[in-house]
Amino acid sequence: MFLSVLLGVVGCYISYAQSGYIVSTASRQANTFVESPEKQFIDDHFKYYSLCDWTPGMKFMVIPERKDLVIPVFKSAENGKDVNSGELKNKIMEFLGTEVTDRGFVHFNFDCEGKLYYHEVKNITLEQYCMKPKAGIPTLAYLGDVDIAKDLLEGETLYMRTDKVRIDDPNSTSGYKEVYIGMNEKVTVIAVGVGSRAFPVKIVFSDVKGNTYYQPVAVSKTNCGMLDNDFIMEKKNKYFPNAFGFSDANAKKSQTLMEKYGKKAIYLKAETECIDDAGMTVKLPKYTQFVIKNIIVENGSQSVTLDLTATDGKLYRIKTTFVHASVTNLALRNDGYFADVFGIGDLRAKYPDTTEETWDLISHGEVRKGMTTDECRLSLGYPIRVHKVTGGYETWYYQRKSLDFTYKKLERIN
Incomplete structure:
Protein backbone atom coordinates (compact mmCIF):
# COMPACT_ATOMS: atom_id res chain seq x y z
CA MET A 1 0.00 0.00 0.00
CA PHE A 2 2.73 2.37 0.99
CA LEU A 3 4.64 1.52 -2.18
CA SER A 4 1.56 2.24 -4.30
CA VAL A 5 1.07 5.60 -2.63
CA LEU A 6 4.75 6.38 -3.02
CA LEU A 7 4.68 5.48 -6.70
CA GLY A 8 1.59 7.60 -7.12
CA VAL A 9 3.30 10.57 -5.47
CA VAL A 10 6.43 10.08 -7.52
CA GLY A 11 4.37 9.67 -10.69
CA CYS A 12 2.51 12.93 -9.99
CA TYR A 13 5.75 14.73 -9.27
CA ILE A 14 7.31 13.53 -12.52
CA SER A 15 4.23 14.58 -14.46
CA TYR A 16 4.20 17.99 -12.78
CA ALA A 17 7.95 18.49 -13.33
CA GLN A 18 7.67 17.64 -17.02
CA SER A 19 4.72 20.00 -17.48
CA GLY A 20 6.65 22.80 -15.86
CA TYR A 21 9.21 22.70 -18.67
CA ILE A 22 6.69 22.76 -21.53
CA VAL A 23 5.84 26.27 -22.69
CA SER A 24 4.23 27.68 -25.82
CA THR A 25 3.10 30.94 -27.39
CA ALA A 26 -0.53 31.94 -27.65
CA SER A 27 -2.07 30.65 -30.86
CA ARG A 28 -2.99 33.19 -33.51
CA GLN A 29 -6.49 33.19 -34.92
CA ALA A 30 -5.42 34.28 -38.38
CA ASN A 31 -2.30 34.20 -40.49
CA THR A 32 -1.01 37.76 -40.76
CA PHE A 33 1.33 36.94 -43.67
CA VAL A 34 0.19 38.59 -46.89
CA GLU A 35 1.42 37.10 -50.15
CA SER A 36 2.45 39.28 -53.05
CA ALA A 141 7.72 20.48 -70.07
CA TYR A 142 4.20 20.70 -68.61
CA LEU A 143 1.89 22.27 -71.18
CA GLY A 144 -0.93 22.85 -68.69
CA ASP A 145 1.04 25.77 -67.27
CA VAL A 146 1.72 27.11 -70.77
CA ASP A 147 -1.96 27.00 -71.80
CA ILE A 148 -3.15 28.85 -68.67
CA ALA A 149 -0.36 31.44 -68.89
CA LYS A 150 -1.20 32.06 -72.54
CA ASP A 151 -4.86 32.75 -71.68
CA LEU A 152 -4.09 34.99 -68.71
CA LEU A 153 -0.96 36.90 -69.72
CA GLU A 154 -0.96 37.59 -73.46
CA GLY A 155 -1.64 41.29 -74.04
CA GLU A 156 -1.12 42.16 -70.35
CA THR A 157 1.16 44.89 -68.99
CA LEU A 158 3.86 43.73 -66.58
CA TYR A 159 6.79 45.36 -64.80
CA MET A 160 10.26 43.84 -64.68
CA ARG A 161 11.52 42.52 -61.37
CA THR A 162 14.78 41.34 -62.95
CA ASP A 163 17.31 43.19 -65.07
CA LYS A 164 18.62 40.14 -66.94
CA VAL A 165 16.52 38.57 -69.71
CA ARG A 166 17.07 36.75 -73.02
CA ILE A 167 16.73 37.12 -76.75
CA ASP A 168 16.71 34.23 -79.21
CA ASP A 169 20.07 33.73 -80.92
CA PRO A 170 20.24 30.87 -83.44
CA ASN A 171 24.02 31.38 -83.77
CA SER A 172 24.60 30.58 -80.09
CA THR A 173 25.07 26.99 -78.89
CA SER A 174 22.50 27.68 -76.17
CA GLY A 175 20.07 29.21 -78.65
CA TYR A 176 19.84 32.48 -76.76
CA LYS A 177 21.80 35.50 -75.57
CA GLU A 178 21.39 37.20 -72.20
CA VAL A 179 20.79 40.95 -72.28
CA TYR A 180 19.96 43.61 -69.74
CA ILE A 181 16.74 45.53 -69.26
CA GLY A 182 15.80 48.23 -66.76
CA MET A 183 14.42 47.15 -63.41
CA ASN A 184 10.72 48.00 -63.15
CA GLU A 185 10.62 48.54 -66.93
CA LYS A 186 7.07 48.53 -68.26
CA VAL A 187 6.56 45.72 -70.79
CA THR A 188 3.71 44.13 -72.73
CA VAL A 189 3.36 40.37 -73.13
CA ILE A 190 3.04 39.60 -76.84
CA ALA A 191 3.27 35.79 -76.79
CA VAL A 192 3.50 32.84 -74.43
CA GLY A 193 4.99 29.52 -75.51
CA VAL A 194 6.92 26.54 -74.20
CA GLY A 195 10.36 26.88 -72.66
CA SER A 196 12.07 23.92 -71.01
CA ARG A 197 11.31 21.23 -68.46
CA ALA A 198 12.58 23.35 -65.57
CA PHE A 199 11.09 26.61 -66.84
CA PRO A 200 8.19 25.56 -69.07
CA VAL A 201 6.58 28.96 -69.68
CA LYS A 202 8.41 31.15 -72.20
CA ILE A 203 7.06 34.72 -71.92
CA VAL A 204 7.84 36.95 -74.91
CA PHE A 205 7.40 40.67 -74.27
CA SER A 206 8.22 44.09 -75.69
CA ASP A 207 9.34 47.30 -74.02
CA VAL A 208 8.01 50.79 -74.76
CA LYS A 209 10.54 51.15 -77.60
CA GLY A 210 9.32 48.00 -79.33
CA ASN A 211 12.35 45.84 -78.46
CA THR A 212 11.39 42.22 -77.83
CA TYR A 213 12.79 39.86 -75.20
CA TYR A 214 11.78 36.68 -73.45
CA GLN A 215 12.06 35.11 -70.05
CA PRO A 216 11.53 31.40 -69.30
CA VAL A 217 9.85 30.87 -65.94
CA ALA A 218 8.40 28.18 -63.72
CA VAL A 219 4.90 28.72 -62.40
CA SER A 220 3.24 25.66 -60.79
CA LYS A 221 6.63 23.83 -60.77
CA THR A 222 4.94 20.65 -61.99
CA ASN A 223 7.72 18.26 -63.18
CA CYS A 224 10.24 21.12 -63.16
CA GLY A 225 12.70 19.06 -61.09
CA MET A 226 13.39 21.93 -58.72
CA LEU A 227 12.45 22.79 -55.14
CA ASP A 228 11.49 26.22 -53.84
CA ASN A 229 14.96 26.79 -52.39
CA ASP A 230 16.57 25.98 -55.75
CA PHE A 231 15.36 29.29 -57.17
CA ILE A 232 18.37 31.27 -55.99
CA MET A 233 21.27 33.18 -57.58
CA GLU A 234 21.13 32.91 -61.38
CA LYS A 235 17.94 30.81 -61.16
CA LYS A 236 16.07 33.21 -58.89
CA ASN A 237 14.59 35.19 -61.79
CA LYS A 238 13.32 31.98 -63.42
CA TYR A 239 10.31 31.88 -61.06
CA PHE A 240 7.47 34.10 -62.27
CA PRO A 241 7.04 36.24 -59.10
CA ASN A 242 10.78 37.00 -59.15
CA ALA A 243 10.78 37.97 -62.83
CA PHE A 244 7.60 40.02 -63.29
CA GLY A 245 5.27 42.22 -61.28
CA PHE A 246 1.74 43.41 -61.90
CA SER A 247 2.28 46.91 -60.52
CA ASP A 248 4.73 49.75 -60.99
CA ALA A 249 7.18 49.40 -58.10
CA ASN A 250 8.12 53.07 -58.47
CA ALA A 251 4.51 54.16 -58.09
CA LYS A 252 4.15 52.02 -54.98
CA LYS A 253 7.36 53.44 -53.48
CA SER A 254 6.25 56.96 -54.40
CA GLN A 255 2.90 56.37 -52.72
CA THR A 256 4.60 55.09 -49.57
CA LEU A 257 6.88 58.14 -49.42
CA MET A 258 3.96 60.50 -50.07
CA GLU A 259 2.00 58.93 -47.24
CA LYS A 260 4.90 59.77 -44.94
CA TYR A 261 6.09 63.14 -46.32
CA GLY A 262 3.41 64.41 -48.69
CA LYS A 263 1.82 67.81 -47.96
CA LYS A 264 4.37 68.40 -45.20
CA ALA A 265 6.02 71.79 -44.77
CA ILE A 266 9.78 71.63 -45.25
CA TYR A 267 12.60 74.16 -45.61
CA LEU A 268 16.13 74.26 -46.98
CA LYS A 269 18.95 73.99 -44.46
CA ALA A 270 21.41 75.72 -46.80
CA GLU A 271 21.54 77.48 -50.17
CA THR A 272 20.60 74.80 -52.71
CA GLU A 273 20.40 74.43 -56.49
CA CYS A 274 17.06 73.38 -57.91
CA ILE A 275 15.07 73.45 -61.16
CA ASP A 276 12.29 76.00 -61.56
CA ASP A 277 9.08 75.47 -63.55
CA ALA A 278 10.80 76.87 -66.67
CA GLY A 279 13.45 74.16 -66.47
CA MET A 280 16.19 76.60 -65.43
CA THR A 281 18.72 75.88 -62.67
CA VAL A 282 18.40 78.42 -59.87
CA LYS A 283 19.84 78.77 -56.38
CA LEU A 284 17.44 79.23 -53.51
CA PRO A 285 18.57 80.62 -50.14
CA LYS A 286 18.40 78.62 -46.95
CA TYR A 287 15.11 78.55 -45.09
CA THR A 288 13.14 78.76 -48.32
CA GLN A 289 9.85 77.20 -47.32
CA PHE A 290 8.00 74.55 -49.37
CA VAL A 291 5.23 72.01 -49.31
CA ILE A 292 5.93 68.61 -50.93
CA LYS A 293 3.55 68.26 -53.86
CA ASN A 294 4.81 64.96 -55.29
CA ILE A 295 7.68 62.47 -54.99
CA ILE A 296 8.94 60.89 -58.22
CA VAL A 297 10.95 57.67 -57.91
CA GLU A 298 13.56 56.93 -60.58
CA ASN A 299 14.23 53.51 -62.16
CA GLY A 300 17.38 51.80 -60.91
CA SER A 301 18.31 54.66 -58.60
CA GLN A 302 18.06 55.52 -54.93
CA SER A 303 17.46 59.16 -55.88
CA VAL A 304 13.99 60.69 -56.00
CA THR A 305 12.76 64.00 -57.34
CA LEU A 306 10.64 66.22 -55.12
CA ASP A 307 8.01 68.43 -56.72
CA LEU A 308 7.82 71.43 -54.37
CA THR A 309 5.53 74.41 -54.03
CA ALA A 310 7.13 77.46 -52.41
CA THR A 311 5.16 79.84 -50.17
CA ASP A 312 4.93 82.32 -53.07
CA GLY A 313 3.25 79.64 -55.21
CA LYS A 314 6.24 78.98 -57.49
CA LEU A 315 7.11 75.40 -58.39
CA TYR A 316 10.55 73.79 -58.05
CA ARG A 317 12.19 70.39 -58.37
CA ILE A 318 15.02 69.10 -56.22
CA LYS A 319 16.75 65.70 -56.30
CA THR A 320 17.29 63.96 -53.00
CA THR A 321 17.47 60.49 -51.47
CA PHE A 322 16.00 58.87 -48.40
CA VAL A 323 18.68 56.13 -48.32
CA HIS A 324 22.23 56.31 -47.00
CA ALA A 325 24.95 54.49 -48.93
CA SER A 326 26.27 53.47 -45.51
CA VAL A 327 24.38 53.57 -42.24
CA THR A 328 27.57 53.25 -40.20
CA ASN A 329 30.05 55.45 -42.06
CA LEU A 330 28.70 58.98 -42.50
CA ALA A 331 31.53 59.77 -44.92
CA LEU A 332 30.03 57.23 -47.34
CA ARG A 333 26.44 58.42 -47.19
CA ASN A 334 24.77 59.59 -50.36
CA ASP A 335 24.92 63.21 -51.48
CA GLY A 336 21.62 64.98 -51.13
CA TYR A 337 20.32 62.91 -48.23
CA PHE A 338 16.89 64.31 -47.36
CA ALA A 339 17.60 65.05 -43.69
CA ASP A 340 20.82 66.87 -44.65
CA VAL A 341 19.09 69.07 -47.22
CA PHE A 342 15.73 69.72 -45.57
CA GLY A 343 14.27 70.45 -42.21
CA ILE A 344 10.65 69.56 -41.47
CA GLY A 345 8.26 72.22 -40.24
CA ASP A 346 7.12 75.79 -40.83
CA LEU A 347 9.81 78.10 -39.44
CA ARG A 348 7.80 81.25 -40.03
CA ALA A 349 4.96 79.84 -37.95
CA LYS A 350 7.46 78.96 -35.24
CA TYR A 351 8.85 82.53 -35.20
CA PRO A 352 5.80 84.67 -35.99
CA ASP A 353 7.39 87.93 -34.79
CA THR A 354 10.27 87.76 -37.26
CA THR A 355 9.66 90.14 -40.18
CA GLU A 356 10.18 89.27 -43.85
CA GLU A 357 13.01 91.80 -43.97
CA THR A 358 14.75 89.94 -41.14
CA TRP A 359 14.06 86.58 -42.80
CA ASP A 360 15.82 87.89 -45.90
CA LEU A 361 18.91 88.72 -43.78
CA ILE A 362 18.74 85.32 -42.07
CA SER A 363 18.51 83.43 -45.35
CA HIS A 364 21.73 85.10 -46.55
CA GLY A 365 23.62 84.51 -43.29
CA GLU A 366 23.60 88.15 -42.16
CA VAL A 367 22.81 89.79 -38.81
CA ARG A 368 22.08 93.35 -37.66
CA LYS A 369 21.51 95.24 -34.43
CA GLY A 370 18.16 94.50 -32.82
CA MET A 371 17.86 90.86 -33.97
CA THR A 372 16.99 88.31 -31.32
CA THR A 373 19.22 85.44 -30.20
CA ASP A 374 16.93 83.00 -32.08
CA GLU A 375 17.22 85.04 -35.27
CA CYS A 376 21.02 85.26 -34.98
CA ARG A 377 21.26 81.53 -34.34
CA LEU A 378 19.13 80.84 -37.44
CA SER A 379 21.39 83.11 -39.48
CA LEU A 380 24.86 82.08 -38.26
CA GLY A 381 24.27 78.74 -36.58
CA TYR A 382 25.20 77.80 -33.04
CA PRO A 383 28.15 79.75 -31.57
CA ILE A 384 31.44 78.13 -30.65
CA ARG A 385 31.18 79.50 -27.11
CA VAL A 386 28.74 81.58 -25.04
CA HIS A 387 29.75 83.85 -22.16
CA LYS A 388 26.95 85.06 -19.86
CA VAL A 389 27.14 87.69 -17.11
CA THR A 390 24.57 89.11 -14.74
CA GLY A 391 22.22 91.84 -15.90
CA GLY A 392 21.03 90.03 -19.05
CA TYR A 393 24.33 90.36 -20.91
CA GLU A 394 25.86 87.58 -22.97
CA THR A 395 28.44 87.26 -25.75
CA TRP A 396 28.37 84.69 -28.54
CA TYR A 397 31.70 83.78 -30.10
CA TYR A 398 32.02 82.61 -33.70
CA GLN A 399 35.17 81.88 -35.68
CA ARG A 400 35.55 85.39 -37.10
CA LYS A 401 33.19 87.52 -35.03
CA SER A 402 31.42 87.86 -31.72
CA LEU A 403 27.94 89.15 -30.88
CA ASP A 404 26.98 91.06 -27.73
CA PHE A 405 23.38 90.68 -26.52
CA THR A 406 21.39 92.51 -23.89
CA TYR A 407 18.20 90.77 -22.79
CA LYS A 408 18.24 88.54 -25.92
CA LYS A 409 18.61 91.51 -28.33
CA LEU A 410 21.74 92.08 -30.44
CA GLU A 411 23.57 95.23 -29.29
CA ARG A 412 26.95 95.03 -30.99
CA ILE A 413 28.77 93.04 -33.69
CA ASN A 414 32.52 92.69 -33.06
Missing part, protein backbone atom coordinates in the same frame (compact mmCIF):
# COMPACT_ATOMS: atom_id res chain seq x y z
CA PRO A 37 -0.08 39.68 -55.90
CA GLU A 38 2.29 37.74 -58.15
CA LYS A 39 2.54 34.78 -55.75
CA GLN A 40 -1.23 34.88 -55.22
CA PHE A 41 -1.65 34.78 -59.01
CA ILE A 42 0.33 31.53 -59.07
CA ASP A 43 -1.63 30.03 -56.17
CA ASP A 44 -4.98 30.95 -57.73
CA HIS A 45 -4.38 29.68 -61.27
CA PHE A 46 -1.54 27.16 -61.41
CA LYS A 47 -1.98 23.92 -59.48
CA TYR A 48 1.09 21.88 -58.64
CA TYR A 49 0.85 18.19 -59.56
CA SER A 50 3.31 15.82 -57.93
CA LEU A 51 4.26 12.81 -60.02
CA CYS A 52 1.75 10.52 -58.26
CA ASP A 53 -1.02 13.11 -58.83
CA TRP A 54 -0.71 13.05 -62.62
CA THR A 55 -3.97 12.14 -64.31
CA PRO A 56 -4.64 10.76 -67.79
CA GLY A 57 -4.89 13.51 -70.37
CA MET A 58 -2.16 15.75 -68.99
CA LYS A 59 0.04 16.95 -71.83
CA PHE A 60 3.76 17.61 -72.00
CA MET A 61 6.21 18.63 -74.71
CA VAL A 62 9.52 16.85 -75.11
CA ILE A 63 12.30 19.43 -74.69
CA PRO A 64 15.49 17.36 -74.30
CA GLU A 65 18.60 18.80 -72.72
CA ARG A 66 22.07 17.78 -73.91
CA LYS A 67 22.33 14.92 -71.37
CA ASP A 68 18.94 13.60 -72.47
CA LEU A 69 20.33 13.05 -75.96
CA VAL A 70 22.91 10.66 -74.46
CA ILE A 71 20.70 8.83 -71.94
CA PRO A 72 17.33 7.82 -73.49
CA VAL A 73 14.26 8.74 -71.44
CA PHE A 74 11.58 6.74 -73.24
CA LYS A 75 11.12 3.26 -74.64
CA SER A 76 8.80 2.16 -77.40
CA ALA A 77 5.81 0.20 -76.09
CA GLU A 78 5.83 -1.74 -79.34
CA ASN A 79 9.26 -3.32 -79.04
CA GLY A 80 10.65 -2.19 -75.64
CA LYS A 81 13.65 -0.51 -77.26
CA ASP A 82 15.13 2.85 -76.25
CA VAL A 83 13.97 5.84 -78.29
CA ASN A 84 16.38 8.66 -79.09
CA SER A 85 15.07 11.80 -77.37
CA GLY A 86 16.16 13.85 -80.37
CA GLU A 87 13.54 12.06 -82.47
CA LEU A 88 10.84 13.13 -80.01
CA LYS A 89 12.00 16.75 -79.66
CA ASN A 90 9.10 19.26 -79.64
CA LYS A 91 6.51 16.48 -79.85
CA ILE A 92 3.54 16.37 -77.47
CA MET A 93 3.20 13.50 -75.04
CA GLU A 94 -0.20 12.74 -73.50
CA PHE A 95 -0.05 10.95 -70.17
CA LEU A 96 -2.08 7.69 -70.08
CA GLY A 97 -1.35 6.42 -66.57
CA THR A 98 1.06 4.15 -64.70
CA GLU A 99 1.45 0.40 -64.41
CA VAL A 100 3.71 -2.01 -62.57
CA THR A 101 5.14 -4.84 -64.68
CA ASP A 102 5.51 -8.49 -63.62
CA ARG A 103 9.17 -7.75 -62.90
CA GLY A 104 8.20 -4.92 -60.53
CA PHE A 105 9.24 -2.08 -62.86
CA VAL A 106 7.12 1.08 -62.90
CA HIS A 107 6.01 2.34 -66.31
CA PHE A 108 4.72 5.85 -66.96
CA ASN A 109 2.76 5.45 -70.20
CA PHE A 110 2.30 8.09 -72.90
CA ASP A 111 0.73 8.51 -76.30
CA CYS A 112 2.55 10.58 -78.93
CA GLU A 113 0.96 11.00 -82.35
CA GLY A 114 -0.73 7.62 -82.09
CA LYS A 115 2.38 5.76 -80.92
CA LEU A 116 2.81 4.47 -77.38
CA TYR A 117 5.88 5.10 -75.22
CA TYR A 118 6.81 4.62 -71.59
CA HIS A 119 9.34 5.91 -69.09
CA GLU A 120 10.66 3.09 -66.94
CA VAL A 121 11.72 3.23 -63.28
CA LYS A 122 13.47 0.18 -61.83
CA ASN A 123 14.25 -1.18 -58.35
CA ILE A 124 11.80 1.06 -56.52
CA THR A 125 8.07 1.11 -55.95
CA LEU A 126 5.86 3.88 -57.36
CA GLU A 127 5.12 5.16 -53.86
CA GLN A 128 8.80 5.27 -52.93
CA TYR A 129 9.70 7.05 -56.17
CA CYS A 130 6.96 9.64 -55.70
CA MET A 131 8.28 10.44 -52.22
CA LYS A 132 11.51 11.77 -53.68
CA PRO A 133 11.47 15.60 -53.46
CA LYS A 134 12.45 16.09 -57.11
CA ALA A 135 10.68 13.08 -58.60
CA GLY A 136 9.78 13.65 -62.23
CA ILE A 137 10.40 12.61 -65.81
CA PRO A 138 13.25 14.26 -67.75
CA THR A 139 12.60 16.22 -70.98
CA LEU A 140 8.90 16.86 -70.26
